[in-house]
Amino acid sequence: MTSLFEIYRGRGTRRVFTGRWTGALLAVGVLGAWAATAWAAPPAEHRQSGDRRRSPVVDVFERCREAVVNISTTRVVQVRSLGLFESIFDFAPRVRQHKVHSIGSGVVIHPAGYVVTNAHVVAQASDVQVTFSDGKSEAAEIVAVDPEHDLAVLKVSGQHPFASVKLGHTGDILVGETVVAIGNPLGLQHTVTAGIVSALGRDLVFNDSVAYKNLIQTDASINPGNSGGPLLNVSCELIGINTAIRGDAQNIGFAIPVDRLWETLPVMLDLERRERVQVGLRVSGPRAEVEEVRPGSPAADAGVKVHDQILRVNGEAVQDGIDYYVHLLNAHPGDSMKLAVKRGGRTLNFDVPIRVTPLPDGDSLARKLLGIKLAPIPTRVRRQYDLAGLTGMMVEEVERNSPARKGLEPGDIIRQIENMPTTSLKQVGLVLEQVVPGDAVDIELIRFERDGVYLINISVPTRK
Template sequence: MPIGARSCNSAASPRPASVRHTRRSSMTWWTSNEPASRGSRRWARLIASAACIAAHQLPALGDDAALARRRSPVVEVFSSCHQAVVNISSKRLVEVRRGFSGLLDPFFEERFLLPRREIAEQQSVGSGFVVHPAGYIVTNAHVVVQTVERIIIFADQSRVLADAIAVDSDHDLAILKVRAARPLSHVRLGRSNDLMIGETAIAIGNPLGLQHTCTAGIISALNRKLTFQRGVTYDGLIQTDTSINPGNSGGPLLNVNGEVIGINTAIRGDAQNIGFAIPVDRLRQLLPTYLDVARLRQVEFGLHLAEDLDSNSASSGTVRISRVDGGSPAEKAGLRPGDEVAEVAGRPVRTFLDAFSALLDASGEDGISIGVRRGGAVVRQAVRWAPITKSSAARMMVDRFGIEVREMTDAELRRFDLDAPIGLVVTRVQRDSDAGRNGLSRGDFVTRIGKAQVRSLITLGQLLQGVAPGTEVAVGVLRIDDDGTIQQGDMYLRAK
């Protein structure tokens, strides 16, 4: 029967003068009928003795074994990864409207005075993480979009300016590059196709400017869809209860192996412990597009790489040639789709970032040695990239979309009373192409590839370098009818 309880049919009994234990116990109980003052002194001595015994039985604070027991997976991950997490301080120039500094009634100012338009600086902070020792950093696009300056702050408080290599607002991902005086600490990219709901998730970032804050939780759900302002929708997101706050954006979400499984991107402002991260597999898929050497160097190369992941480990992958453009320097050098890349410019290649970094650092005019594995041996081929020409750009447009284009002539600029070209003129469309089936006609203008304006063949060639077969691309089209009516819109075409 519980202490203090009694049976419903028993009579109350008087409380005993002293309390005795009623069952066998490994502890010793004492009874006392002494006066309160003497009993209090005895109890004080007993408590002090017990405290001394307990103190001797507990492990010492500096005991290595005790510290080892406290060293949880979260501690291990933070210890090994925090040096690779950075704080990103960005500066934007924004247009603001100012009245007369509150000298007049706000109602009057708003309705009867034309506010002055001024350019002001706006500071924002976010997080990022180094993915390659050569200085490549991943973050969110919304952390750096439309910024004029990006300062990277490392764990040792050193600061360096970063260049934006790629900013993709459609997927909220961005790649930055810093000039590193020495190889930087970096984190490994894991995989997100085998995540388990309930497994531990760890975030490191700079919430509210508090650098290198570590929080831990679990993966709450997978494949979440989230719609933001202006109708932007992201799907396939990881939901986590790991504490994510403003300033965490762009930081890594890690598993207990210290591998990046997601890029922290958003929180629900109307709830607690609901955060979202972009799965790392999406970053892996998009890296070849973001880090396209031909586009960044503005040359014709024709070599496209992709990374295959081993089924057992996210960190031990194989880099293969995914595509070789017809008539390109890569094809002329004898490289073939499916070749496994072993080295680039004498550097061993284990990841796509290894290959990209070596290609970007090499001098392509003198020839880049690319070693591929064939028949158990490494075969080295020298590839010399070439400047993009108008003819090579026009050929790429035909190869990918079945569209022949040319630049506008001076006569056409005068005819339409234009100071600058509005796009490229379509001269022929293959009937069996997506463009032909969608109604693109001779005389139409191609004005954009994706979100980038196209006014010259050289620009067209630079943009088409990163378009892989099977990719659906929004091509901006403008049509001027005989009566002068202008029609324009996007035509979604799948590259061949």
């Protein structure tokens, strides 16, 4: 086990400071008149010079910067310590609460407020704030985290539409073409670096659990501040998500290809499961193409087929696969969703009834699959250990012959199951209903010991 104090000790946040020249011009008499005429308008040759300096990099930055956001997270770390008197007289240990802050960048991929960043930027966060280029901050919900591919999707709860970028393709990227990396590490000022695509399909393996596949390599500088921000081509299309992997590398940066994002978004934006409505479609890509029609689903019964292209939902145009899932937010059980699809050059219309999917019973699934009883963290425990900012579910009981007996103990606080937050029994149920009986699940928990508080990651098999 690794102590939280040991994990975070010595780890700091790199800060970037930007200096500005300030000055004042004091003028009277003739100088004042001269200044009024001299600065009225730049000479024509200066304007022409400015036009020549307006490179594709400048154009990309000005068009896309409003969609690049700062992401700040807070993690509450609890550490208990035994002082001299506590250890001699067996007093209760003292509890110290630390708030660990981290920063990164992200990019808005849909005007409804969906933001993509790195999974490591929001890992174990209890609070996430997104700051836009105008300085306004909004609370963000973690929709999904994919640590295997180091991707996370956030939802900003604010007044939209938000400025967003268009997702491109990595299939037509040219080695040697110009790319631009934009970040927003401070929340007020953007950073921009430019370079070329140095290589494609790079694999980096760090250990058994951390590996990056098929990365874009670039000489555009990528650092922790712009990690999670966009890598853009000169057409202002998102082609990758920057990730700061090799801090010691010179002139080497890496980005997760956007095609990986296209692949994982249908799972990460699984609104049917989260909102408990059933249509039965998995849609992806810039063409909003149907990749799967679940047998027996409303869409299957209506006649929708794989490879159909979704054109409109309830009369509103669908721009891409992401836009389709956003339209599902307005779906209500019992309604009929009108789909217009393109199939073989023809436009077909379908009425797809929306069914209700009952919420899974988190308590029942936890007992059935793991052999544990979960409950909210009691108020007395929160007061005793000063856990005001901690989220999770407490293990009340562990069955004697259950699979969890080897790794879980009563009093443990489960923070995540399968990298998804467990803030309630509802969330536990939504995660466990996806688990195949007999498979192992990854659990992140907090355990209180006499010498401190520990963050533990374990893998627990489920019952068949």
